[in-house]
Amino acid sequence: MSEELHDVSVVVNGLPRTARVPARRLLSDFLRHDVGLTGTHVGCEHGVCGACTVLVDSRPVRSCLLFAVGVDGAAITTIEGCTLPDGELGAVQQAFMECHGLQCGFCTPGFVTTITAFLDEQPDPSAEEAREAIAGNLCRCTGYQNIVAAVLRAAQIQREITGQAVAER
Amino acid sequence: MFGEPMIRREDPRLLRGEGRYLDDLGSNALAAAFVRSPHAHARVLDIDVSDALDVDGLVAIYAYDDLLGRVAEALPLLIPHPSITHPKTPYCLANGEVNHVGEAIVMVVATDRYVAEDVCDRIRVDYEPLPAVVGVAAARAAAQLVHDDVPGNLAAHLVQEVGDAPAAIAAAPHVLELDLDVERSASMPMEGRGVYARWDSDDRSLRVYTSTQTSTSVRMALAAKLDVPVDRVEVIAPDVGGGFGVKIVHPWPEEVLVPWAAMALGREVKWTEDRREHFVSSAHERGQLHHVRVGFDDDGCLLGLDVTFWHDNGAYLPYGAVVPIITSTQLLGPYKPGAYRVEYSSLYTNTVIVTPYRGAGRPQGCFVMERTIDAIADRLSLDRAVVRERNFIQPSDMPYDHQLQFQDGRPLIYDSGDYPAMLEKLRKLVGWDDFAAYREAAVAEGRRVGIGLACYVEGTGVGPYEGAHVRVETNGTVVVSTGLTTQGQGHQTAFAQIAADELGVPVADVVVTTGDTRRFAYAVGTFASRAAVMSGNAIALAARGVRDKALRIAAEALEVDERDLEIVEGVVQVKGSPDARIPLATVAVLSNPLRYAFDEQAKQATQFARSADIDRPPVAEDDEPGLEFTDYYSPSRSTFANGMHAAIVETDPDTAEITVLRYCVVHDCGTLVNPMIVEGQIHGGVAQGVGGALLERMVYDENGQLLNASFMDFLMPYATEVPVVETDHMETPSPLNPLGIKGAGEAGVIPGMAVLAAAIEDAEGFRISRMPISPSELFGLRVRFAAGEIPAVGGADESSAVGQVPRPRSAR
Numbered sequence: 001m002s003e004e005l006h007d008v009s010v011v012v013n014g015l016p017r018t019a020r021v022p023a024r025r026l027l028s029d030f031l032r033h034d035v036g037l038t039g040t041h042v043g044c045e046h047g048v049c050g051a052c053t054v055l056v057d058s059r060p061v062r063s064c065l066l067f068a069v070g071v072d073g074a075a076i077t078t079i080e081g082c083t084l085p086d087g088e089l090g091a092v093q094q095a096f097m098e099c100h101g102l103q104c105g106f107c108t109p110g111f112v113t114t115i116t117a118f119l120d121e122q123p124d125p126s127a128e129e130a131r132e133a134i135a136g137n138l139c140r141c142t143g144y145q146n147i148v149a150a151v152l153r154a155a156q157i158q159r160e161i162t163g164q165a166v167a168e169r
Numbered sequence: 170m171f172g173e174p175m176i177r178r179e180d181p182r183l184l185r186g187e188g189r190y191l192d193d194l195g196s197n198a199l200a201a202a203f204v205r206s207p208h209a210h211a212r213v214l215d216i217d218v219s220d221a222l223d224v225d226g227l228v229a230i231y232a233y234d235d236l237l238g239r240v241a242e243a244l245p246l247l248i249p250h251p252s253i254t255h256p257k258t259p260y261c262l263a264n265g266e267v268n269h270v271g272e273a274i275v276m277v278v279a280t281d282r283y284v285a286e287d288v289c290d291r292i293r294v295d296y297e298p299l300p301a302v303v304g305v306a307a308a309r310a311a312a313q314l315v316h317d318d319v320p321g322n323l324a325a326h327l328v329q330e331v332g333d334a335p336a337a338i339a340a341a342p343h344v345l346e347l348d349l350d351v352e353r354s355a356s357m358p359m360e361g362r363g364v365y366a367r368w369d370s371d372d373r374s375l376r377v378y379t380s381t382q383t384s385t386s387v388r389m390a391l392a393a394k395l396d397v398p399v400d401r402v403e404v405i406a407p408d409v410g411g412g413f414g415v416k417i418v419h420p421w422p423e424e425v426l427v428p429w430a431a432m433a434l435g436r437e438v439k440w441t442e443d444r445r446e447h448f449v450s451s452a453h454e455r456g457q458l459h460h461v462r463v464g465f466d467d468d469g470c471l472l473g474l475d476v477t478f479w480h481d482n483g484a485y486l487p488y489g490a491v492v493p494i495i496t497s498t499q500l501l502g503p504y505k506p507g508a509y510r511v512e513y514s515s516l517y518t519n520t521v522i523v524t525p526y527r528g529a530g531r532p533q534g535c536f537v538m539e540r541t542i543d544a545i546a547d548r549l550s551l552d553r554a555v556v557r558e559r560n561f562i563q564p565s566d567m568p569y570d571h572q573l574q575f576q577d578g579r580p581l582i583y584d585s586g587d588y589p590a591m592l593e594k595l596r597k598l599v600g601w602d603d604f605a606a607y608r609e610a611a612v613a614e615g616r617r618v619g620i621g622l623a624c625y626v627e628g629t630g631v632g633p634y635e636g637a638h639v640r641v642e643t644n645g646t647v648v649v650s651t652g653l654t655t656q657g658q659g660h661q662t663a664f665a666q667i668a669a670d671e672l673g674v675p676v677a678d679v680v681v682t683t684g685d686t687r688r689f690a691y692a693v694g695t696f697a698s699r700a701a702v703m704s705g706n707a708i709a710l711a712a713r714g715v716r717d718k719a720l721r722i723a724a725e726a727l728e729v730d731e732r733d734l735e736i737v738e739g740v741v742q743v744k745g746s747p748d749a750r751i752p753l754a755t756v757a758v759l760s761n762p763l764r765y766a767f768d769e770q771a772k773q774a775t776q777f778a779r780s781a782d783i784d785r786p787p788v789a790e791d792d793e794p795g796l797e798f799t800d801y802y803s804p805s806r807s808t809f810a811n812g813m814h815a816a817i818v819e820t821d822p823d824t825a826e827i828t829v830l831r832y833c834v835v836h837d838c839g840t841l842v843n844p845m846i847v848e849g850q851i852h853g854g855v856a857q858g859v860g861g862a863l864l865e866r867m868v869y870d871e872n873g874q875l876l877n878a879s880f881m882d883f884l885m886p887y888a889t890e891v892p893v894v895e896t897d898h899m900e901t902p903s904p905l906n907p908l909g910i911k912g913a914g915e916a917g918v919i920p921g922m923a924v925l926a927a928a929i930e931d932a933e934g935f936r937i938s939r940m941p942i943s944p945s946e947l948f949g950l951r952v953r954f955a956a957g958e959i960p961a962v963g964g965a966d967e968s969s970a971v972g973q974v975p976r977p978r979s980a981r
Contacts, residue, residue, distance in 0.1 A: 002225045003225075022283070024283065025283075032192075032193075033196060033281075036196070037186065038186070038188075038189075038190075038192075038193035039185070039186015039187065039188070040186070041190065041359075041360070041410070042192070043359045043360070043410075043444070043880075044444040044879070044880045045443055045444060046444065046879055046880065046881060048879070048880035048881055049359060049880055051359060078186065079184075079185070079186035080185065080186040080187075082186075083185060089181060089184060089185070093181075093184040093185070096180065096184055097176055097177070097180040097181065097184060098176060100176065100177065100845050100846070100848075100849050102180060102183060102184070102657075103411075103657035103658070103659070103849055103853060104358070104359070104360070104408075104409065104410045104411040104656055104657030105179075105180075105183030105184075105188050105408065105410070105657065106188075106190060106358075106359040106360045106408075106410025106411060107359045107410075108183060108184065109186055112184065131888045131889060132888075132889065134887075134888045135887045135888045135889040136887070137887070137888075138359065138880065138885055138887060139359070140357060140358055140359050140411050140413065140853070140856075140857070140885070141359075141411055141657050141849075141853045142849060142852055142853050142856075143852035143853045143854070143855050143856030143857075143891050143894060143917075144852075144856065144887075144888035144891050145852040145891075145893065145894055146849060146852065147888065148888060
């Protein structure tokens with residue numbers, strides 16, 4: 001009894017990655033165990049907690065609810081890819097640090113990816129919108145107070161970065 | 170540095186996805202999975218593995234009969250206590266009988282987890298189902314027994330008395346009786362349990378990584394269970410994705426079996442708990458039923474308090490009776506109870522084991538005491554804040570001896586605290602005295618609002634001890650090690666702040682290691698809001714030892730009196746003339762007399778590099794080489810933090826939906842090491858308090874099936890369910906430890922149920938005596954209230970607009 005294997009080729013954080021995996025291999029397991037990027041965490045394996053959220057073609061998805069074979073050819077961004085091109089912390093990561101938006105850090109990657117996608121759509125959110133944006137991710141440590149603050153701070157940092165980029169042009 | 174809201178040094182690593190949580194390790198390890206009981210109570214008649222044997226990738230299958238030596242014995246009772254009359258602990262794999270859904274029966278080891286679960290699916294277990302005992306009522310009735318040899322399902326029973334409470338109550342001008350009920354919830358960290366073991370057969374040594382709150386005690390337990398010398402066992406808590414109590418339990422069956430299998434197979438083995446496993450095979454808490462009799466005078470002052478309660482401890486009692494012990498003592502909060510009698514019965518049921526979850530019995534105790542105080546205020550038509558104030562222990566009463574025995578076997582003596590001042594702060598913060606006007610305006614708009622408050626005192630920093638080792642490396646790095654573990658509390662930062670402050674070095678030069686027995690082998694663990702108190706003080710003491718030694722060596726080198734020296738930014742210098750200086754790094758080099766110059770720096774410490782007194786040994790008799798020191802902090806008893814919360818809620822007149830409009834916290838945990846981290850702890854605690862009051866419950870059916878064992882069905886608060894938390898602090902230092910610290914980890918959660926029950930009661934005008942409360946339950950209470958089945962309460966506060974207390978319009 002051996003399983004049929006399939007080639008999966010994706011671009012993860014800008015780098016092409018290929019592996020031969022069974023059809024039932026979850027995207028979360030593929031990223032963690034086949035690609036070796038363990039920053040994506042698995043908190044429930046039923047799509048509720050959001051810890052495993054990654055960006056597939058820029059859209060936030062629960063990687064525990066997708067099969068790796070189903071995203072063949074996609075571009076994926078994980079927490080490891082949320083840094084700036086020079087390797088410094090990205091806006092959302094920086095904001096989480098400044099605002100004490102994480103404690104144990106297990107749920108954090110899913111928040112960071114979710115917020116990254118949200119700020120692409122809404123670069124200047126209200127506190128209310130910030131709270132709503134993270135309302136699909138569970139955190140057991142922070143009580144969310146500082147995560148809401150981090151969303152707002154990240155938006156501010158991102159605007160500063162964008163402003164600088166515009167000024168430099 | 171000490172006392173500053175320094176941002177956390179662990180964050181960049183965690184934010185880059187470079188954390189090392191349990192399942193991030195051991196990418197080449199074999200995977201374990203378990204066949205678990207689908208029955209709450211059954212005899213295991215037969216295990217048939219024949220269908221499973223041809224699965225590609227299967228490595229091993231183990232059932233109870235395969236276990237050898239002490240692995241086949243029942244797991245230990247961790248905290249033996251005289252109240253425990255019938256201790257029952259589980260086996261690593263079920264020994265002929267299962268006592269809750271989720272109990273492990275078979276362990277499978279395979280090449281990966283997918284395959285291991287395939288194998289589990291093909292193993293057939295034959296059961297003879299037995300009647301299940303579910304809930305306190307069934308356990309008390311004892312028509313069925315969980316364990317045949319435990320009469321009445323009674324695991325533990327204790328009475329503590331101060332004075333003659335029944336007599337004091339009988340003689341009191343007023344007497345009230347209350348029945349109060351709290352359901353089960355659970356710690357529910359985002360990362361479940363997990364164990365990864367490597368056996369080195371050449372070295373005959375075992376390394377185990379486990380997502381635990383106590384790596385040192387796991388080490389001792391494994392050495393004993395696996396018959397390996399302690400010094401051949403290393404246990405490391407890597408990054409741990411939350412604990413909240415559940416990970417203090419040890420050794421879990423899986424924590425023994427995975428290393429055992431690694432040794433038996435000579436291969437690395439790993440098990441990562443999935444979410445359903447966490448629901449049905451880790452631990453729960455909170456389930457208790459209380460009966461209160463209280464006697465009081467016309468002013469609302471307590472004369473006698475008699476509390477009897479029943480605690481549901483689940484199928485086994487591996488962690489002992491700590492939860493009911495804490496409830497029975499911490500229930501008293503900031504009050505003088507008059508005469509006090511408390512009696513608990515801890516009962517077996519065919520459900521998941523019950524062990525401490527953040528708060529550890531205090532949320533129930535606080536709920537009971539605060540509901541009682543509110544009931545007294547209602548009976549006497551007094552302001553709820555006033556009744557509290559009248560019963561407070563005063564600052565002048567400190568230290569205050571309750572004449573009871575606390576969970577650590579030590580006397581329950583409050584060390585410090587200013588409860589009246591705190592209540593005043595809270596009244597101002599929430600606007601207690603202005604609430605009447607707010608309510609009036611709300612009522613005019615057809616809205617229903619209520620306010621509540623709740624007070625607690627929390628014994629923190631229980632012993633027996635923690636220790637720390639501080640060493641200055643020859644490059645100036647300060648390496649701090651302490652044995653207790655970290656699961657999100659920011660110890661890399663807070664402990665570094667303490668060490669840096671004591672030593673006089675930049676925080677950036679300090680590196681902290683926790684929970685790694687290779688680095689520090691003697692420790693207790695991280696629970697009971699004890700890490701900052703215990704390891705914080707141990708680190709301060711060890712750093713002081715290093716500082717003394719550094720000054721002594723530097724004084725010799727600089728040929729000055731060590732009393733004239735100070736350490737500033739990592740440099741030892743003469744006070745007032747900082748040109749005479751020597752970097753701490755150089756002091757570290759000099760502290761270790763060398764024969765061999767292995768690098769440029771080391772030359773300075775070799776025998777021909779400097780003049781020495783040739784009549785004295787290079788290392789003095791009472792000295793040792795190296796700029797390092799180890800010290801321990803062991804308190805004579807716990808230190809008592811305290812806090813008060815107030816909440817304003819709105820209940821929907823039609824749907825009974827409950828919304829928390831404001832949530833205010835005043836908190837006193839003594840000296841603050843890092844206010845930002847303390848505030849974060851409070852925020853997280855409040856979220857769990859709100860969840861516990863309004864959302865979270867374990868729903869068992871009468872057969873012992875946990876009906877909501879997923880995040881889809883067990884509701885935990887998302888950002889949209891947690892109110893904005895408004896905080897204010899007081900700092901009453903503890904006189905018991907050098908830094909004046911009290912613990913802060915559990916504080917936020919304790920009064921959650923009490924304060925929200927009070928606010929909902931205030932909004933609705935009838936008694937709330939059962940938590941958590943859902944909108945449908947509140948609606949049901951409205952129906953009963955409208956039918957005259959439950960009496961009206963409330964309306965006597967400053968905060969109430971007299972005559973404006975809203976009443977349900979009708980029950981439909």
